[in-house]
Amino acid sequence: MCNSLLKELRFKIGEQYELNEFNLKTLESTFSNGLELENYEYIKGDFKTLLEVPFSSNVILQYNADILYSVIYEFELTHYSYLKSKVNQCIFKEVTIEILIKDKYHCQIVLQSK
Numbered sequence: 185m186c187n188s189l190l191k192e193l194r195f196k197i198g199e200q201y202e203l204n205e206f207n208l209k210t211l212e213s214t215f216s217n218g219l220e221l222e223n224y225e226y227i228k229g230d231f232k233t234l235l236e237v238p239f240s241s242n243v244i245l246q247y248n249a250d251i252l253y254s255v256i257y258e259f260e261l262t263h264y265s266y267l268k269s270k271v272n273q274c275i276f277k278e279v280t281i282e283i284l285i286k287d288k289y290h291c292q293i294v295l296q297s298k
Contacts, residue, residue: 186274189281193255194231195243197279197297208245212273221246221253235270237263240290254296264291 195204208224215221225256233239233256246254261265268283271293282294 189235189270189274190236191199191275194297195245195252195255196225197252197255197295199252201247201252204245211244214246216254219248219253221294222250234259234293235267237267247292254294257293257295258286259291259293261285261287261289261291267291269295 188243202231203225204224207226207228209227211223211225213220213222224245224247226245231243237259239258240260241258244256244258245252247258262282264285271281277295278298280294280296280298284292284294286292
């Protein structure tokens with residue numbers, strides 16, 4: 185399950201900005217743990233589900249110094265329990281994967297550099 189999840193995530197923490205630059209829309213930058221993160225919305229439209237659950241909005245890619253630092257996948261909150269059960273089965277050395285409740289309608293899977 186864990187290896188298939190990593191393959192399905194598509195974007196790999198640590199990859200270069202240039203791999204996706206023509207499929208991204210610039211968003212406002214943010215700060216996390218003292219790092220400035222350049223935020224981009226993935227707009228290509230070829231990646232619409234994760235674990236067979238549709239995204240509720242486009243994927244957000246966060247880069248620091250043109251290196252992918254974090255990826256945010258957003259879903260309808262009704263999928264929270266299912267996604268949490270799948271994500272909680274996996275532990276990775278290189279990345280942290282969390283499932284978070286964003287608001288009363290949405291949840292997120294956040295893939296981040298350790």
